[in-house]
Amino acid sequence: MAHDGGLVPLRRKVQLTIDGAHVTATEGQTILDVARSLGLDVPTLCFAPNLSPANACRLCVVELEGARTLVPSCARLVEPGMVVTTDSPRVRDARRMVLELLAATVDMQATPRFAEWCARYGARVDRFGAPEARAVVDDNALFVRDYAKCMLCYKCVEACGDDAQHTFAIAVAGRGAHATIATELDTPLPDSACVFCGNCVGVCPTAALQFRAEHELRAAGSWDETKQTRTDTVCPYCGVGCVLTLHVQDDRIVKVTSPSDSAVTHGQLCVKGRFGFEYLGRR
Amino acid sequence: MDLKPIDAIPTDDERAAVDHVLAARPPTRDLLLPVLRAIQARVGWISKGALAHACARLHVPPAEAWGVATFYHLLATEPSPRRVLHVCDDVACRARGSAQIAESLAKGASRDDAAWKRSPCLGQCERAPAALLVQAGAPPIERAIGPIDAAIAREAIDGAPPTTPASSGVHQPRESLRLLARVGVVDPESLDDYRAHGGFSALRRAHELGAAWVIREVTDAKLLGRGGAGFPAGRKWAAVAQQPTSTRYVVCNADESEPGTFKDRVLLEEDPFAIVEAIAIAAFAVSAARAFVYVRGEYPLAAARVEHAIAAARRRGLLGDLPIEVRRGAGAYVCGEETALLESLEGRRGEPRSKPPFPVERGLFAAPTVINNVETLAAALLVVRDGAEAFTAIGTAESAGPRLFCLSGDVAHPGVYEAPMGLPLRALIELAGGATQGIAGVLLGGAAGTFVGPDELDLRLTFEDTRRAGTTLGSGVVVVFRDGTDFGAVLHGLAGFFRHESCGQCVPCRVGTAKLDELLARVRAGAPDGSWDDERARLRDLGHVLREASICGLGQSAASAVESAARRFAIWPDVGKREEDR
Ligand SMILES: Cc1cc2nc3c(=O)[nH]c(=O)nc-3n(C[C@H](O)[C@H](O)[C@H](O)COP(=O)(O)O)c2cc1C
Ligand code: SF4
Ligand code: SF4
Ligand code: SF4
Ligand code: FES
Ligand code: FES
Secondary structure, three states, rough: OOOOOOOOOOOOOOEEEOOOOEEEOOOOEHHHHHHEEEEEOOOOOOOOOOOOOOOOOOOOOOEEOOOOOOOOOOOOOOOOOOEEEEEEHHHHHHHHHHHHHHHOOOOOOOOOOOOHHHHHHHOOOOOOOOOOOOOOOOOOOOOOOEEOOOOOOOHHHHHHHOOOOOOOOOEEEEHHHHOEEOHHHHHOHHOOOOOOHHHHHHOOOOOEEEEEHHHHHOOOOOHHHOOOEEEEEOOOOOOOOOOEEEEEEEEEEEEEEOOOOOOOOOOOOOHHHHHHHHHHHHH | OOOOOOOOOOHHHHHHHHHHOOOOOOHHHHHHHHHHHHHHHHOOOOOOOHHHHHHHHOOHHHHHHHHOOOOOOOOOOOOOOOOEEEEOOHHHOOOOOHHHHHHHHHHHHOOOOOOEEEEOOOHHHHHHOOOOEEOOOOEEEEEEOOOOOOHHHHHHHHOOOOOOOOOOOOOHHHHHHHOOOOOOOOOOHHHHHHHHHHOOOHHHHHHOOOHHHHHHHHHHHHOOOOOOOOOOOOHHHHHHOOOOOOOOOEEEOOOOOOOOOOHHHHHHOOOOOHHHHHHHHHHHHOOOOOEEEEEOOHHHHHHHHHHHHHHHHOOOOOOOOOOEEEOOOOOHHHHHHHHHHHHHHOOHHHHHHHHOHHHOOOHHOOOOOEEEOOOOHHHHHHHHHHHHHHHHHEEHHHHEEEEEEEEOOEEEEEEEEHHHHHHHHEHHHHHHHOHHHHHHEEEEEOOEEEEOHHOOOOOOOOOHHHHOOOOOOOEEEEEEEEOOOOOHHHHHHHHHHHHHHHHOOOOHHHHHHHHHHHHHHHHHHHOOOOHHHHHHHHHHHHHHHHHHOOOOHHHHHOOOHHHHHHHOOOOOOOOOOOOOOO
8 A cells, every 4th residue: 555654756757648638647656646637427336545556346437548448547647648538438438337237246335326326337236136035144242254245455454454454354356257356265254363353444445345234224224324414533542542433323433444545544443443332432 | 254164073084185385385375286196196086084174274264265176177175086098089989989988988887996987188188089097096097098098098097007108299390490490300318308308598698698588589489379369479578577576486387278279288298398498488588587387187297308308407507596397187177267367376366367467467466477378488499599590590481480289189190280371271280291091170279269161271371371361370370170070069069178177267168168168069959049041040149249248268269169060060960061150
């Protein structure tokens, strides 16, 4: 992950063209960084600003002049003279198909903006069949894992491993269509290396990983993000001073996150900041 | 990184298997696959206790080790019989009746200690239908057998000593050949015999004329990679040599898993010293510190012969201080993709990396790395020995040199054939004794390649001609199909292959290959989802997203053979031969 500690080397400027606009970017930026800075709405699923690019969903692909195939804008670094098109028919067709293929195999209903993108790209979500049901893994007190909603974006693996937590409790197992996120031999989380930091839950884009409060509210049909307020505070538990965002619905803290651009946390917390609100609620 | 160990105890056998691999070397992460392979070879499957011991010795997080163990299809993570016959169920063997063998085996009684399994192409297509017998133990038995019939297969499962294939599958007179000149002529286990046939003269010449000369000569020879992508070998070597670093690697890609391909196996088994010499030349040219040969897991004899050749050459002082190590795959076609191969070598799941950066910049252990196909290296050896001019005198201006082709399916004499680039396809098939019956189509380049029709046999086999014709030489695969072939079944088989082999990393390929397989099952069953026009639209869309948005060549080419067949053959049940997309 790009945690810039210490001296920042001088970055060169890079000239390129995106959707006809000549832009000056900085070496080390991705095509996505630059496109977004121009206000272009490139859809992404597996990308997160605080994780290294997993480059797995391929929803963010764009056309790059001279390249044989489309390229992932989230992972491809800018180079001088690039000519990029972010919304050609070739791009739109590929994005539409990524959406249709995901909808055919994963329950994407709780994924923010998924329906909007399907409409934008004309994706017919039932054209390649419907996802199979899978039992929810409910093996600990703090969060549940509903892998019917897992799109294999790798974010939780990265958050648990190299990019944040360095616990490596979960990884991708199996191959191809059989690939899943798993602990070794599908060991229950409390018996695995998991330290219940909840960072995996924090990065999951599809709500495959849900804090217990969210899971209960969703099951009861009363989860409603429009009714939720978000309040930033500082974690009271230790001297690090992590920024906490409390998500409150009906006077109850239903989720604790941290801003991914926070210089202290980069979006990652520990078990106390993430789950200590149980204690706040009881006070 | 504080690891939480797995709470399980290994058996003595499991412990011994792991400890044997780590006996004389530091326990580094890249040894995870060798360690898992060793457990599999000794016990027949990887138990919880075995995994626990592997993780503890290598200091690998258990979840990651589990991810690696479940990635490779030759590693079993559930209790499995000691003896397994892997019966090839792929394109060339199906053309020779493997489906009937599988059907007959499926009817037979099952046993506790032995089983059979369907396998993707085993790289023994000239002996189709082929099988690989694996029996766990100390030492394990690993033996290729073929051609088989149902009776031979059953005997092998029941424990009869496997028959070893007799011929090398090379039928041309050797005097006219270069790449295959020594195959079946020299004793592959004798360094003296190899040297008596001119062996190690090219390495000596390289040392005399210098690294820069070698790179220039390989560049001037216009040697294009033989692994499928056709990248100029000289440019690759030059790029690695120029990197400002002290650590560089050479990796020989001997993963050969493209269905229909077996040329590299023949070179490795019958002329292993040549590959070792070629690796030494490449390493000298780019000043590599270390070299690896990644041999597919299904090639036990090739791995053993190369290991023997390395040891013999080292004892004789021919390799200087260059360590060359053989590493074996464990059943994963995608590990032939160069960056997946590097991941596998590093002890991780064989998931291709995002390129750029390319391996010449950031390869094995993040160091600049030359990765070349076996045949490319064999051709480079010729270039250094005979000079660039002699090499470019063969072939065409854009496609220099001789090339190996793997002929299988409905030809009289399946095998590896050496031909100058530019030979027409028809003449190549004649070299193999011609088709056994009228030709309905030919699969060029393997599962990742394309079909050509009987009206396209005048195609000259060069990079430029095949590109112009919208097809590919790929890894030199030529599978011939006779009139009356059920292409619905062939295509369904190819789609099933990609579904089985997708690494699963990217959505277009993980889901797209499965949906392509389902689509072809419907085509075969004559039962469309909606109308056949709906199905045609699905195929077009799947082809688009696979080709355009997949990370690696596996997904990018997964629909190419099917799409090419749809343009040429009557695959849709609702109409006869359609030429709509031509
Ligand atoms: C799915 C896939 C499988 C591949 N398998 C092999 C293989 O088994 N052997 C090989 O040499 N190249 C294989 N390649 C090509 C390699 O990625 C790479 O281009 C090659 O090893 C480079 O060597 P060359 O330039 O000498 O051909 C494969 C590529 C893909 C996409
Ligand atoms: S809660 Fe933390 S330690 Fe546990 S799996 Fe998630 S990221 Fe890993
Ligand atoms: S569980 Fe969530 S974060 Fe993890 S891979 Fe699946 S979708 Fe991504
Ligand atoms: S194209 Fe297929 S094999 Fe290649 S990275 Fe994607 S999922 Fe893996
Ligand atoms: S957002 Fe770029 S590949 Fe997923
Ligand atoms: S060995 Fe059976 S198809 Fe190659």
